[in-house]
Every structure is written in structure tokens, then in C-alpha cells.
Amino acid sequence: MAPWDRLPAPSLRLPHPRGLLRYTVERDLPVTMPDGVTLLADRYVPTGVERPPTILVRTPYGRRGPAALANGLPFVPFGFQLVVQSARGTSGSGGEFDPLGSERDDGLVTVEWLKRQPWFHGSFATYGASYLGYSAWSIAAEAGPALKAMSLQITASSFRDAAYVGGSFALESTLSWTDLTHRQQQRLGMLTAPLTARRRALRAARSGRPLAELDVLAGGEPMRFYQDLLANHGASGRYWDRRDFSGTVGQVAAPVTLLGGWYDVFLPWQLKDYLALRAAGHAPYLTIGPWWHTDARHGLPGIRESLAWFRAHLQGDPSGLRADPVRLYVTGAREWRHYRDWPPPGTRQARWHLHAGPPHGLGEDGPQDHPPSTYTFDPADPTPALGGPTLLGSSRPVDNRPLERRPDVLVFTSPALTADLDVIGPVGADLFVRSDREHTDFVVRLCDVAPDGTSRNVCEGGLRLPAAAEKPVGTHGVRRIAVDLWPTGHRFPRGHRVRVHITSGAHPKVAANPGTGAPLATTATRMLKAHQELFHDPDHPSAIILPIPTHSPEVTAPAPTDNT
Secondary structure, three states: OHHHHOOOOOOOOOOOOOOOOEEEEEEEEEEOOOOOHHHHEEEEEEOOOOOOOEEEEEEOOOOOHHHHEEEEEEHHHHEEEEEEEEOOOOOOOOOOOOOOOOHHHHHHHHHHHHHHHOOOOOOEEEEOOOOHHHHHHHHHHHOOEEEEEEEEOOOOOHHHHOOOOHHOOOOOHHHHHHHHHHHHOOOHHHHHHHHHHHHHHHHHHOOOHHHHHHHHHHOOOOHHHHHHHHOOOOOOOOHOOOOOOOHHHHEEEOEEEEEEEEOOOOOHHHHHHHHHHHHHHOOEEEEEEEOOHHHHHHHHHHHHHHHHHHHHHHOOOHHHHHOOOEEEEEEEEEEEEEEEOOOOOOOEEEEEEEEEOOOOOOOOOOOOOOOEEEEEEEOOOOOOOOOOOOOOOOOOHHHHHHHHOOOOOOOOOOOOOOOOOOEEEEEEEEEEEEEEOOEEEEEEEEEEEEEOEEEEEEEEEEEEEOOOOOEEOOOOOOOEEEEEEEOOEEEEOOEEEEEEEEEOEEEEOOOOOOOOOOOOOOOOOOOOOOOEEEEOOOOOOOEEEEEEEOOOOOOOEEOOOOOO
């Protein structure tokens, strides 16, 4: 069984709450917004604790039932009071749910309300995964000195680039999440929507209908958020100005700890938040495990690390904090490693050049003088993505051999490795390409090929042209493009081979590029084939850039054998 098939979680044991197991609940606390809309919150208070610090959570996913665990209820027995507020237009709160659009304004008003309550004792923290974490980022720079700590998981301060990955449209994730949040306010929607949203989105995405019609096809009626994302692709107006908080991350004074997954849809931008905090002189903590967005295995590690963080910064007990701020799980090696920073100090950027075939080769030896490799991308039969990060459902790595047999996928493979190869850090590709279409996509995927031929995806990324990352090279229409792949922490074991895909589609993860340059929101159905060339000669040394650690980690620990 391959390492991906039994991805473990770290030790999940929590400290004992020393008998503080009882709490009281105040339901439906009203918080009135300046426009008269009332939002509702629940407050959980541990018994027998004087002046408990507060943890604030703002969510669109409900306050009660199974959602209470995800909203931070496990912290209450450890001496924290928890305030969980339903976002505007959800679970009893008034107004209309405008995803991403109201979180800053409503959140800051809620903070001021919190400070006025007789039971508030001067300090609070924010907590949450995904949208809950985004809500926390939206107020973090302006919440004031009472905000003492933040613990956020699988999230980012901006979802803009996750919606338009490399300039393309993240069709599967955006359509499935829009359908999820649209339906969950209906009767029994909280139970049924998570189970059916992705299936409906995939069925709609594979219908061949124009993008502008897919929300109706999936959900039975137009859905505002989906249409907003289509309309604001590439836009520089107020829509994203009010929804992007990446520019304020460095201004956040509260200590921050982040938890992410190698296969999570938000990982690249979560790491940008980490780097922004570091650049501003802060000392955030970072954990990245072998998880995807809806992977249940990151839940308990997130609670455990958050509890240690809140105890340190709200209760003055740092005993649960680890010595090194960065903790990474290395897939393939099946071990956790501790580092002082991200990317790991001493990382070497190795260029592995793409060589002409057949068969196409890959290695650190220099580029060879061969004609370009070619393929044709047909948006009417778009190149699929068999795996890769997605918002709902599993993103576990899969065997990509069926994809590699397609004529619209170039495959470059190294010789069998004579020693283990660790790749830890940001991954990129430096490509020299030519297309007969001004508007087209290039997708790059890194795979690990086992001795039995199984080819599992490690990370991937794409770029839609024309793009700011492209540079003209000489004449004859050759472009030099930089493609950012997902960061990774992976070991290619001895005897395995490194493989790279070059193609122009990853449907339905991202929408197929029709080749026309028409706006996403158009209902046009015209599609043009793109004839692609990839150059890999000495004047055009196309390569994948692999981060190779040259220094040992501070701590290396084998993963536990459980699969919980």
C-alpha cells in the first residue's frame, strides 16, 4: 500500500480539562447592526471560572448541533467563554447573506458590542476554519488591542486568487460552495447540502453548457455569489476591494497560528499570509499536514494546537507550545518535521529540465537541442483533472495514468532515483511556450511514479494567458511564463521517478478556456482549439523548479501508526 493510502494524523490527545466539564448557554443574543439588521449569537460559559477570556467565532454554517464542535465548543471546559454568531442572512440572523461582503463591517460592530458586555473581561481571541477563518481575518487589523490571539485553519485573508486560480476560474469549488450555502438555509439544508452540492456541481460542469447557466443547472435558480464571481473575474472595482484583506495582514498585532493541508484549496494564499506576518516582524506558528479541505483528520489537531495557543496568549500558560514554530508533515517519508521558518531555511532551488522525446525525459542535466513538443487543446473536449485540490470532497492523490494516455498531455519522466529526494517548499515552472491562440491556459502537474508504474499527483498549478507573468522571448511568438504550483512537502523515495505533466486544461477543477477571450459571464458557446508548442532547447530551457532542502530540520518525528 502506497504512503498516500494511509495518511496519518499527529497524536490527537488533548489535556484533561480538570473537571471543568459543565457550562451554561445563552441563546440568541441580539447584536444590532447600524442598518437595523439584527444578528444572533450564542454564548457558552464554563461553570466555576472567574473572568474567562472570550473566543469569538462568526460563521454562516449554523450555531448548533454538529456545527457546535467546529465552532469551538471543545474549548469551553478549559476555561474559555465562547461567543458564536451567525453571519448576516444565516441561521436566524437578519439581512441577506452576501458571501464575503459583510464580514468586516458586521464583525467590527460585533467586537464593539462584545466590549460593552458586563461579562466581557478585556481580552478575546478568534478561531475558525475556512470561511470562519476568513471572517476572523476581515476584522483582525482593526479589532484593537483586546484581540490577543488568532488560531485559523485551512483559510486565507483573501479568497480572490483561490476563485481565479492562475487567472482561470475555479469552477468546481465555486459552483459547489455556492450551491452549498444557497441550499443550507432551506429546510434540512444543513444536513443534505454538504452531501449533494459537489455532485450537483460536477453534473452541471460536465454538461457542456455555458458558464453563466451552470448555477441554474446545479441549483434550479440563479445564485448571486456565483454570478458575482463570473462578473468580477479580472475586475479591479469595489467588489474585491471590500473582500480582500491580504493587504492588512502585516498590520495584525495579535499572535497568529495557522494550520493548513498540502492538498487544501487555500494553501498557497494561507502561506502568503504567513509570509506577510513574517515580513512585518511577527512570529506566527504554522502547521501543514497531509490533509485536504474537508478532511476530517485535521479537526482534532486544529483543536489541540488552538487550545495550546489560547492557553499561552489568553491564560498565560505557554507550556503547551512547541519550540519550533513551523511543523510540516512530509508525505512519502511519513514523518513530521520542525523548522524555524517557511520555506525551510537553506532550501536550494533546483532546475529540472524538460527533455524532448519520445519518451520525454526530466532531470538536472542541461537542456537539449531538440524541436519543441506539441499538442492540441480542444475546449469542447477539455483535458480533465483526475485529482488535485477541491473545496468539497476528497483531494487524496490518485493514479494519473489514464490522463497520461491522452494526446493533449505532455509527460516528462526522470530516470529512477538512486536516493531519496525530498521536495519541501514552493514549486514553480519556468516554461517557454507558443500558441496559435492569444487566450489559452497552461497547466503543470508534478507526480510521483512508483516502481509499479502508479503515477500519483503531488501538486499542480496553472496560468491563463495573456498574463502578467509572461515575458516575450525574441520573436516568432514564443512566450516565457512562470507557473506557480501548490507548495509541497514530499519525499520521492529511492527507486521512484519524478514526472511532470504539461497540458492546457484541468476540467472541471478550472473552467476550460474557450480560446476566444470572451468574458466569463457571457453565454456564448463558441470554442476554438489551441495548438500548443513547448520549447526545451538551450535557448529556451523549460524546467520545473523544485525546492530541495539542504539543511536538516530542527526535529524529525516518525508519524504515529494510527489512521485517525
